[in-house]
Amino acid sequence: MGGARQRRGAKLSRRLRPVALLGGTFDPVHVGHLRAALEIRDALGLGQVRLVPARVPPHRPQPRASAAQRLALLRLAVRGVPGLTVDERELRRDGPSYMVDTLTGLRAELGRRPLCLLVGDDAFRGLPGWHRWEALFDLTHLVVVQRPPLAGQEPTLPAPLRQALQGRWADDPQALSGTPAGLVWKQPVPPLDISATRIRGLLKAGASARFLVPDACLRYIRHHHLYTD
């Protein structure tokens, strides 16, 4: 009896653990993305981190690999990693990949389950440039992924953002599990100085990108002659 209740309790808490989204171009996915996702999954006790490749990123140049190739690379990267999944909804949508649309769709599926959008420091400071950015707080929590040199320092935030954040800072990460959306939390993550730009540069130069990208992804990249021009 007690055992059954405990199992039900464990099942319930699993169901209610927050889902997080890490959006990006993933051109290609690399271990910087994967380590950050795992660090945050474990630090915040998340049920799941969904990697969300953008089809047409509104804020940057178009990706080098096709949507199908970036998706294939992501699927290879998360295979066998508990708690990491790929969410392909932006690839299925026409037009620019606005995060507010992505979150609206996800919110409709998740009901009141807590949702966390992971954003880097730079993206966070640039939030007021995002399409319908103020609506984001009704849909999701924001987790600002901080590199340690910045942790503890107060970055200069644009005035409209500072205003929108008033009363939203969570005192501890547990608070994110208690409500579906609307809070902000800064999570320090050990830095890995890896970027897709650098990996594309290495591959273009014929150099090795081993141990920066999972081996299965590198095999796919080689097989499809990606990033070599």
Ligand code: ATP
């Ligand atoms: P590019 O070099 O092409 O700009 P990128 O390596 O920055 O690409 P993105 O797909 O733009 O990769 O990143 C998706 C998300 O992952 C962003 O929120 C970004 O801040 C984060 N990210 C990228 N690289 C790292 C890293 N090394 N450590 C932690 N987070 C990272």
